Amino acid sequence: MNGLISGWRRRRLFASPARDRRPVPAWSWIPFAAIAGALALLTALRALGVDGPDWYRWLTDPRQPLVPALFLGSIVASAALYGRARHSPGRVVGVLSVSAFAVGALVLGIASYINCGVDGPPFFEQLIWVLSGNGADPWGAGPGCPTQPPLAHHLARLCALWGALASVLGVVIAMLRRQIDRWLATWADRAVVVLGASAQAAAMVRVLAANRSPGSALLVVDHTGDEAFGATVRSLGGRVLAAEAVDAELLRGLVTVRGRIAVEAVHIIEERVPEALATFAQLARVLDAAAPNEALVSRVLLRIDDPWAAENWRRSITSTERSWLADALSATEQTARALVARIDSIGARRLVVAGEGDLAVAVLAEVARCERERRVLQPGRDARPLEVTVIGAGAAALAAEHTAQQARFGNDSGIAELRVIADPATDPVLVAAGRNELTTLLVIAQSQPELNRPTRLAGQLPEVTILAVDPASSELPDQPLVGRLTGFGIGLLTGDEPPEDHWTRIARLLHAAYLTQLGDAVGSRPSSRPWPELPVFFRQSNLRQVHCLFSGVTLLGRSWAAEGDGEELDAAEIDFLSRREHESWRRFYLANGWRPGAQRDDARLVHDWLVDWDALPPAARVRTSNGVRRSLALVDTAGYRSRRRTELLPFRRRGEVRATRSEAAWQWRTESDAAMRAAAGDWRVSDPQSGRVWSVDPAAFAAGHERIEGDRYRRIGTVRARPAHLGEPVDTLEGPAVAEPGDWLVQGELGERWLVPDERFRGSYEPL
Numbered sequence: 111m112n113g114l115i116s117g118w119r120r121r122r123l124f125a126s127p128a129r130d131r132r133p134v135p136a137w138s139w140i141p142f143a144a145i146a147g148a149l150a151l152l153t154a155l156r157a158l159g160v161d162g163p164d165w166y167r168w169l170t171d172p173r174q175p176l177v178p179a180l181f182l183g184s185i186v187a188s189a190a191l192y193g194r195a196r197h198s199p200g201r202v203v204g205v206l207s208v209s210a211f212a213v214g215a216l217v218l219g220i221a222s223y224i225n226c227g228v229d230g231p232p233f234f235e236q237l238i239w240v241l242s243g244n245g246a247d248p249w250g251a252g253p254g255c256p257t258q259p260p261l262a263h264h265l266a267r268l269c270a271l272w273g274a275l276a277s278v279l280g281v282v283i284a285m286l287r288r289q290i291d292r293w294l295a296t297w298a299d300r301a302v303v304v305l306g307a308s309a310q311a312a313a314m315v316r317v318l319a320a321n322r323s324p325g326s327a328l329l330v331v332d333h334t335g336d337e338a339f340g341a342t343v344r345s346l347g348g349r350v351l352a353a354e355a356v357d358a359e360l361l362r363g364l365v366t367v368r369g370r371i372a373v374e375a376v377h378i379i380e381e382r383v384p385e386a387l388a389t390f391a392q393l394a395r396v397l398d399a400a401a402p403n404e405a406l407v408s409r410v411l412l413r414i415d416d417p418w419a420a421e422n423w424r425r426s427i428t429s430t431e432r433s434w435l436a437d438a439l440s441a442t443e444q445t446a447r448a449l450v451a452r453i454d455s456i457g458a459r460r461l462v463v464a465g466e467g468d469l470a471v472a473v474l475a476e477v478a479r480c481e482r483e484r485r486v487l488q489p490g491r492d493a494r495p496l497e498v499t500v501i502g503a504g505a506a507a508l509a510a511e512h513t514a515q516q517a518r519f520g521n522d523s524g525i526a527e528l529r530v531i532a533d534p535a536t537d538p539v540l541v542a543a544g545r546n547e548l549t550t551l552l553v554i555a556q557s558q559p560e561l562n563r564p565t566r567l568a569g570q571l572p573e574v575t576i577l578a579v580d581p582a583s584s585e586l587p588d589q590p591l592v593g594r595l596t597g598f599g600i601g602l603l604t605g606d607e608p609p610e611d612h613w614t615r616i617a618r619l620l621h622a623a624y625l626t627q628l629g630d631a632v633g634s635r636p637s638s639r640p641w642p643e644l645p646v647f648f649r650q651s652n653l654r655q656v657h658c659l660f661s662g663v664t665l666l667g668r669s670w671a672a673e674g675d676g677e678e679l680d681a682a683e684i685d686f687l688s689r690r691e692h693e694s695w696r697r698f699y700l701a702n703g704w705r706p707g708a709q710r711d712d713a714r715l716v717h718d719w720l721v722d723w724d725a726l727p728p729a730a731r732v733r734t735s736n737g738v739r740r741s742l743a744l745v746d747t748a749g750y751r752s753r754r755r756t757e758l759l760p761f762r763r764r765g766e767v768r769a770t771r772s773e774a775a776w777q778w779r780t781e782s783d784a785a786m787r788a789a790a791g792d793w794r795v796s797d798p799q800s801g802r803v804w805s806v807d808p809a810a811f812a813a814g815h816e817r818i819e820g821d822r823y824r825r826i827g828t829v830r831a832r833p834a835h836l837g838e839p840v841d842t843l844e845g846p847a848v849a850e851p852g853d854w855l856v857q858g859e860l861g862e863r864w865l866v867p868d869e870r871f872r873g874s875y876e877p878l
Contacts, residue, residue: 222263564595623740
């Protein structure tokens with residue numbers, strides 16, 4: 111059964127992109143309300159003595175069990191659908207249900223009793239019977255009373271009981287809501303997590319709720335106790351987890367299931383960067399200790415608004431070998447991306463930037479990166495370069511800073527025509543710079559613009575699109591304010607889309623390159639849809655490709671985030687990355703319910719390339735290798751290049767071994783099956799856990815081990831090590847060896863060198 115359920119979930123992930131989820135129609139509650147109203151009307155008429163055809167008598171028969179079930183079910187369904195259609199919180203749905211039950215009990219009860227003759231005042235006596243819980247039993251005792259309770263009476267009593275029950279359950283659920291949210295959060299196989307209760311976090315929750323993938327839970331950690339914030343999250347379908355502090359135990363429950371990573375993305379949206387970094391450090395330890403999940407690629411996104419601090423932090427964690435991706439989200443960078451995107455939307459060929467702050471620098475960096483991406487994705491296209499003009503007393507310094515920042519990571523300036531007007535950005539200067547036969551986009555990036563200045567400029571430049579900073583806002587609206595003038599604020603969110611991190615951007619560009627190759631076949635399969643319409647499964651696969659590239663390069667003895675120029679990969683390294691990419695792709699598809707077959711069938715999750723690398727058709731191998739090269743070129747546009755590591759770093763030995771002195775020469779083999787020769791007098795060392803046996807030179811053994819008792823020895827001392835380069839030859843004391851992917855080159859205190867596989871190295875050495 112579990113296999114069937116998981117397979118169904120995987121098919122949903124494959125077939126249903128988040129943006130394809132249809133909202134509940136606003137009218138969906140009306141048919142159910144009409145059914146409940148019609149049944150109530152028919153039973154009330156029968157209780158009042160109105161007769162009718164046979165179907166009417168059958169439907170209003172007091173012994174009929176179908177009508178009560180339909181009546182109660184329709185009230186509950188109509189209330190729930192009304193709340194869903196209007197995105198109302200659960201308490202609204204509860205109030206609607208209880209109100210409907212109360213009205214039903216009152217109307218149906220009065221209809222049941224109204225014809226009964228009574229000694230008290232007319233109508234009010236019947237009303238007292240209804241309000242007393244329909245406990246009176248006048249049937250057949252007075253004139254006008256039926257001999258047995260009508261169906262309306264039964265419905266009225268049911269309404270009263272269910273209304274009382276719903277009220278009690280509502281109170282209980284309200285009291286236990288936070289605990290219920292915590293229980294439901296532990297059952298989620300996939301989750302999107304938001305940490306932080308800032309204003310930006312609340313806005314982020316709304317966007318993530320609208321764009322999350324099918325089957326994934328939205329979990330929000332709230333340490334402020336803000337009930338309004340919690341109610342908003344629940345109305346959007348999220349779960350609120352109350353916590354006084356974010357600790358490792360809480361994070362483990364959020365991001366793992368049965369010890370395996372089970373989170374799509376974690377958004378750390380704190381107001382202060384130190385708190386955000388502290389939370390990230392705890393989360394990183396939890397994720398690193400968990401087992402990888404081959405069915406998804408997890409991302410941790412940390413808010414750091416300062417663009418240069420964000421870039422430096424991003425590069426500091428890129429080289430870490432992890433089974434998940436991390437990135438910094440900068441409000442300044444996100445705003446700059448949205449501003450530059452307007453260039454394409456209006457067809458501008460000229461950009462004028464007035465301002466000298468972080469936003470101005472980020473806009474220039476974004477223009478440069480877009481140009482480098484265009485060169486990779488459209489190498490044969492001879493596009494007219496964008497003219498960029500910076501205006502202000504510090505314009506020359508701004509242009510120099512841009513060039514220096516790009517050169518720091520080995521990039522060219524990315525802007526072919528960068529014009530500097532070093533005059534103060536007065537109205538006449540901006541008007542003169544904005545008037546041109548080319549379509550112009552004017553960005554006023556001053557943190558405190560002069561009052562009404564953008565409006566004045568819009569009146570003098572009616573043909574120019576003007577984007578002006580509004581310090582009181584954090585949005586970039588689609589509609590202009592006056593003419594072609596749009597005021598905008600600096601914020602993480604622009605529109606209804608979640609902020610795009612670096613790795614998602616590269617994944618999107620990889621998909622764009624794939625669509626370019628398809629030509630007219632775009633849209634013929636779910637995997638060939640444009641990125642905004644692409645199912646979640648294929649988006650995740652593109653992210654997986656980016657992660658596979660970054661982690662694979664580190665296995666080649668290379669480092670990322672190098673400043674300046676990198677070193678090109680040779681043919682053997684490209685071949686290794688291609689094989690690894692195919693194996694990663696194959697495992698990802700299999701983990702998500704696909705299976706191999708003779709012919710590809712996306713509807714049945716069948717793919718003919720789900721085979722080993724050696725069994726792939728030649729065309730598939732070429733396509734995979736070209737994809738690896740394209741990925742390297744795209745990460746290069748962001749200034750990420752790899753170099754071979756040459757520096758040996760210090761590590762400390764740890765663990766225990768068993769060892770005896772060998773009297774004769776003997777041979778043994780490494781994990782890569784290389785033959786090694788031990789001389790007489792060498793130590794025969796074995797790992798008590800794995801049983802692996804190897805030899806150690808007497809002097810080296812004495813320097814790195816101390817005796818515990820018998821043949822038990824503790825590993826001591828320090829070594830120096832680095833990841834070995836692919837195919838790197840190493841002359842060990844026992845014979846020559848060649849480095850395999852993931853091997854570490856280790857140098858002992860006596861200068862001797864040897865190779866250690868990655869898994870054994872991490873278990874036997876710890877960094878100093």
